[in-house]
Amino acid sequence: MSKSKTISLSVIRRLPRYYRFLLELKNNGVNRISSKGLAEKMGTSASQIRQDLNCFGGFGQQGYGYDVPRLFNEISIILGLDNQYSAVLLGAGNLGRAILNHVDFASRGFRLTAVFDINPAIIGTEIAGMTVMDAAKLEEYCKSVKTDAAFICLPKESAEPVADILYRCGVRAFWNFSHYDISMKYRDAVTENVHLNDSLMTLCCCMTESRQSNSGE
Amino acid sequence: MSKSKTISLSVIRRLPRYYRFLLELKNNGVNRISSKGLAEKMGTSASQIRQDLNCFGGFGQQGYGYDVPRLFNEISIILGLDNQYSAVLLGAGNLGRAILNHVDFASRGFRLTAVFDINPAIIGTEIAGMTVMDAAKLEEYCKSVKTDAAFICLPKESAEPVADILYRCGVRAFWNFSHYDISMKYRDAVTENVHLNDSLMTLCCCMTESRQSNSGE
DNA sequence: TAGATTGTTAATCGATTAACAATC
């Protein structure tokens, strides 16, 4: 059903937002929406919405608009949320703990199978239902449990050796909160970086330049 | 010294990364670097670096390259890090606490003056050297202490009323971790959104499409 | 002077916006 044309990264980055708005519409019992209506709700343009949605096949109907439940469903498939990729989280410090408690992995396409840390005071404790394991057992673990992705909540220094181990065990996707640049060394790995400190600097710069940033909107 | 041409958001988003690499070079005692040398280190192109750096004036020297300490200094100024904007943090839950402990506000251009929460169990406790205040006192506080920016670590529901209060008190910059869309209502506010759940979905999508994401790189 | 490397212009590429024929 979906077109085989590759989807540009600009479009991919807008998909989660479409997903959110469509989920809300669906939950509110809205069955039908036009590109114009959705554009007003989202603060974007009807033209962009039609272009975006058309990347993965024509789900609209001329003179009618889009079927909300169907469109929501199609976007879930494009996002690949039902793949439930297996993942491990590295680093149960402040950031790692916040991610564990704050992010809903399952509804975002992942199944978290383990959490690791090197700190003996943390190892064995339970966070958000996961018992923290000894990082020394990481390689052994990943060799026995197929792992698709890793969430790197480590400082820059520990990120490199840990990424090496993970890559060796076949992990090819990283959600990276450290400033270590995984994709420079491992070109075939899929990497999504979240640099909180950089984001805050961007805000500072935009305040100074008095310019809108609006990332991801 | 710097040109008055406005700097595009694409360039601004690359500045924190230049900042990091130049700081490291400077700390390693490197005084001089060519666009080609920096490009190799950063995994980008010399052409882009020269274009970017030229947005804010010619700091290079033909046949020589760039003076590292000077360039670092200029980028700090463009980023506006020495402005030390005053800021408050809203929501001392898992995420708020991680931000408090993990992010170095001062070196990113901000001075955190207060932390607020509505949970009586948290109010009065100390996190990263800050005593959590009662959110009921937010308006009173912001009216007496000039506040430039707010860090919104709240769920979507509480984000809207809190943003209303803050805007009323003159806050015009938001580092927003919630899915509430501040910039739609307040067009003149500078907003930098960090949507962790969206970011994870993007990773899922890129794994499914087998495409590089490399945000912010 | 010769070599290196910038600043800047021109060419290319991609993304967004506008327009409209197709059609429900």
Added chain:
DNA sequence: TAGATTGTTAATCGATTAACAATC
């Protein structure tokens, strides 16, 4: 049928890359 709204093509805009004259 007439009105609405899509899918899609064309036009515009902006960002990246390539090229090269200027110059240290």
